[in-house]
Amino acid sequence: MDYLALIAYGILNMLFVLLISPLFISLIKIVKAHAQKRKGPPLLQTYRNLAKLLKKETVYSSNSSWIMRATPLVNVAAILVASLFVPMIIIPQPTDLVGNIILFLYLLAMAKFFMALSGLDAGSTFGGMGSSREMAISALIEPVVIVVFAAMAFAFKTINLPDMFRDALASNVLIDPVIILISISLFIIIIVESARVPVDNPETHLELTMIHEAMILEQSGKNLAMMELSSAMKQLLLMGVLINILVPWGLTADFTPQAILISLGAFLLKAVILAVIIGLFESSCAKSRLFRLPGLFAIALFLAIITLIIEVFA
Amino acid sequence: MLEFLFPLGLAAFFLAVVVPLVGSKIGAGKVTRQASLIATIVACGAILAFALEIVFSNQSFSLFVYQITPQFQFSFLVDRLAAFFLTLIAVVSLAVAIYSISYVEHTEHEERKNLIVSFMNIFIVSMVLVVASFSMFSFLFFWEIMALSSFLLVMSEFEKKETQKAGIFYFVMTHLSTLFLLFAFLFIYTVTGTFDMGQIRAEPLITSVAFVFLFLGFGIKAGIIPFHKWLPYAHPASPSNISALMSGVMIKVAVYGLIRFLLLLPMQTWWGILILAAGTTSAVLGVIYALKEHDIKRLLAYHSIENIGIILIGVGLYVIFSLAGFEAIAFLALAGALFHTLNHAIFKSLLFMTSGSIVNATGTRNIEEMGGLIKRMPKTALLFLIGAVSISALPPFNGFVSELMIFQAFFQSTVLANPFLEVILISSLAVFALTSALAAACFVKAFGITFLALPRSEEAKEAKESPKLMIIGPAILAAMCVALGVLSLQLFSVLGFSFPLPNMLFIGALLSGFYVFTFAALREVASRRERIAETWGCGFPTQTSKMEYTASGFSEPIVTILKSIFRTQKKSERNYYDDKGVIFKDGKAEIHLMNFFEERLYMPVANIVRKVSLKVNNLQRGDVDLHVAYAFATIVVFLLIIWWFA
Known part of the structure; x- marks a missing residue:
């Protein structure tokens, strides 16, 4: 195995996710603003926010412990490792080191676990509320995610994400019905995991609606910047999974500059389209009641199980 | 070497049993207790060395001891499977013995402390001998000693009403288990004419009947639903070192029995489906019941039910895949189940011991009265967190690796080419995923409410860190949680297995590398100014612990969503100052959850x-x-x- 190429892939992919992910946070905001006949923030606003937060002082609650200080770092570390698992523009050579889809999922779960703990750490009511809701929702979405991943594993006969992308790229069927079903479920998973309407509302700080925002309410300064950055990265990673499964065209396994540039362009184009779709989807529905959410998850689970049954009988 | 280590271990156990009994008669309580527990540590060390030697060299060791008649004999045979379970028993018992040196001194009655130490050793040695037994007679004999000694230990605070109920519950259930095993062994005897485990012959009908009895017998002892009720009663009632042994080790002995006999009997596919179904039900209901518990030890007891469920899921998959002819996947599932057995023994004993420390420090088991303990008991908090992270299956800890193995076996279920089996497996997979996520939710609650934020009672405010030995015991297990997770792939390859698992050493190194890198980068790039301020008190002058989220509040969304399982009944009464019901005076609200089983x-x-x-x-x-x-x-x-x- 060529370790150098693997390391180069890892660094490039990670830097790509790290640097590009905030872009899509602002992009979705712009789309939503336009849907409401507003102008919305500049495209680079999320970067400016992060830079501003890094310059600010960090305020810790007197109740809080080292959990509060460690959580932002654990989050960034877990998501950075997870970012090695989802090739965005270059598919690495086959390797066992990264790519296990279950490990990918549990790295995200690890970030979430510590985020929920930090929500309880300051002793504020809002944080606890956020943690409690977040853990409830994540518990309910988990069967969906696993069944969707199992469907992907069945469809591609592997549990390694890069291998799935390679298979998807090599497949000569333009659009496979199984992949479409998987994609719908994956889309719902993106909505849930990146805390978007109708599950959560990223715009408000109202105690009745917020989940994710409530958990990180007590974070400030550089720590808040890390939390924001890691959720942006997580969103891009999940978008990357959907894009490279459904429309892997342009993705490359070569290390030539030309192929990488084409792949980069193609990915950005597809991601922008997906971000617009997410923004429009968010604008078109209302925040649903917390206890109505299991219905939405049931739809995703239903689709995933249908996929599996098609796989079984095909 | 082997011939020497095993008897050495047994002899040390014998001393450890006798010394405190003599000590309490001659009035040398504390010294004999300590001597006894040191003997326990030596014995566990000897058994551990013995078992590891067999596990790594893959040989077997047999010992014939004594026979009453040729049918009723005490004979022992330790092969790799038995040695694996001996390792588990020895490791956990070693850590518990260290912990107990300090812990037993908290018991009130002087004589009772000696009895607890002595019975604890009988309990440990009986588990060792059950696992080592080769004849069904000696298996059942030591099984019963294990049941009786643990019953006496559960009853150690016998004057409490709660303990009496727990004791009776446990006594009845454990004897039902023995009864079913007896039936099963007699059935096998009628076919084979011997109690030798090595000579069980195939006879489809009889073996199926025998399997059902074995499954019931071991299932009751392992605490699968619906035979689980004794666990949440017995664990809170018994001392925490005993809970650690019962939950960490004893229910694993039942798992050993089940796996041992499955490997001996000619398996049938429906056995696998039965085990898988029972495992899935136990796993998901166990964690769902755990979520609503606020008694820390009862919460952990329900989690034991959950984890036994996960182990059985692995065993069930093994039976199904192995009968369908997919040996590699079957073996992955069985290895996953066995590895989870070891992992659960380790992190659950760790959690029971640390929760025992908390209960000692605060004088309550109710987590609603705790809080803020991370500042008062920082070491215990860290150890509990490691246990919580491991049981929630977060990478790179050990619980994750074993659940990953079971997940990977599930993910290959299309090879079965049998729609009926596949539908069962897929449903089980979805429920298994739910279980694992709910466990994480439950441990955010358990850790968050117990250790974080402000203390919710005076006792919690006054809590002090535990003595050194009560840190060292659990710390050994915490270190193993990390080591077994991070080094899992290397460990398997040393044992001669190759599984398609990710290299957790690599992932662990990356995680810690990125953690340190981010920390360093932030120091360079970001502002270093920090300020300590009070959490916003929602407009009140200061924030109090009453403003914090409670454990009931935390689990409320899940309890509401799953209300059909809990059979939640909410009652509220309101009284008003005026007769039109406008100005609210006072009221009462109750949430009642049904104890369905x-x-x-x-x-x-x-x-x-x-x-x-x-x-x-x-x-x-x-x-x-x-x-x-x-x-x-x-x-x-x-x-x-x-x-x-x-």
Whole structure:
């Protein structure tokens, strides 16, 4: 195995996710603003926010412990490792080191676990509320995610994400019905995991609606910047999974500059389209009641199980 | 070497049992207790060395001890499977023995401390001998000693009403388990004519009946649903070191029994489905019931039920895949189940010991009265967190690796090419995923409410860190949680197995590398200014612990979503100052969760048994002559039966 190429892939992919992910946070905001006949923030606003937060002082609650200080770092570390698992523009050579889809999922779960703990750490009511809701929702979405991943594993006969992308790229069927079903479920998973309407509302700080925002309410300064950055990265990673499964065209396994540039362009184009779709989807529905959410998850689970049954009988 | 280590271990256990009993008679309580526990540590060390030697060299060791008649003999055979379980018993018992040196001193009665230490050693050695047994007779003999000694340990605070209930519950359930095992062994005996485990022969109908009895017997002891109720009663009632042993080790002995006999009997696919179904149900219901618990030890007890479920899921997959001819996947599932057995033994004992420390420090088991302990007991908090992270299956800790193995076996279920089996497996997979996520939610609650934010009671405010030995014992297990997770792939390859698992050493190194890198980068790039301020008190002058989220509040969304399982009943009464119901005066609200199994299954059965026994009671007059007549009549009846068949 060529370790150098693997390391180069890892660094490039990670830097790509790290640097590009905030872009899509602002992009979705712009789309939503336009849907409401507003102008919305500049495209680079999320970067400016992060830079501003890094310059600010960090305020810790007197109740809080080292959990509060460690959580932002654990989050960034877990998501950075997870970012090695989802090739965005270059598919690495086959390797066992990264790519296990279950490990990918549990790295995200690890970030979430510590985020929920930090929500309880300051002793504020809002944080606890956020943690409690977040853990409830994540518990309910988990069967969906696993069944969707199992469907992907069945469809591609592997549990390694890069291998799935390679298979998807090599497949000569333009659009496979199984992949479409998987994609719908994956889309719902993106909505849930990146805390978007109708599950959560990223715009408000109202105690009745917020989940994710409530958990990180007590974070400030550089720590808040890390939390924001890691959720942006997580969103891009999940978008990357959907894009490279459904429309892997342009993705490359070569290390030539030309192929990488084409792949980069193609990915950005597809991601922008997906971000617009997410923004429009968010604008078109209302925040649903917390206890109505299991219905939405049931739809995703239903689709995933249908996929599996098609796989079984095909 | 092996011939020397095993008897050495047993001899050390013998000393450890006898010394405190003598000590309490001659008034040398504390010294003999410590000597005894040091002997326990030596014994566990010897057994551990013995077992590891066998596990790594893959040989077997047999020892014939004593026979009453050729059928009823005490013979031992330790192969790799038994040695694996001996390792588990020895490691956990070693850590618990260290912890107990300090912990038993917190018990009130001087004489009782010695009894606890002595019985604890009987308990450990009986588990060692059950696993080592080769003949079904000695298996059952030591199984019963294990049951009785653990019953006495559960009853150690026998004057409490709660303990009496727990004790009776446990006593009845554990004997039901023994009874079913006895039936199973007799069935096997009728076919083979021997109690030797090595000579079980195939006979489809009889083995199926025997399997059902074995499954019931081991299932009751392992605490699968619906036979689980004794766990949440017995664990809170017994001392924490005993809970650690019972939950960490004893229920694993039942898992050993099940796996041992599965490997001996000719398996059938429906056994696998039964085990898988029971495992899935136990896993998901166990964690769902755990979520609503606020008694820290009862919460952990429900998690034991959950984890036994996960282990059984792995065993069930093994049976199904192996009968379908997919040996590699079957072996992955079985290895996952066995590895999870070891992992659960380690992190659950860790959690029980640290929760025992918390209970000692705060004087309560109710997590609603705790809080803020991370500042008062920082080391215990860290150890509990490691246990919580491991049981929530977060990478790179050990719990994750074993669940990953089971997940990977599930993910290959399309190879079965049998729609019926696949649908079962997929449903089980979805439920398994739910279980794993709910466990994480539950441990965010358990850790967050217990250790974080402000203390919710005076006792929690006054809590002090535990003595050194009560840190060292759990710390050994915490270190193993990390080591077994991070080094899992290397460990498997040393043992000669190759599984398609990710290299957790690499992932662990990356995680810690990125953690340190981010920390350093932030120091360079970001502002270093920090300020400590008070959490916003929602407009009140200062924030109090009453403003914090409670454990009930935390689990409320899940309880509401799953209300059909909890059979939640909410009642509220409101009183008003005016008769139009506008100005609210006071009121009362209750949430009642039904104890489904207790109300619908246990009590009806218990009532029938009670009615029957009242009838039988009429035969017992307490009259010696009458009882001698009964005995005589019984012998005559037996003689007639023998004459009839001979």
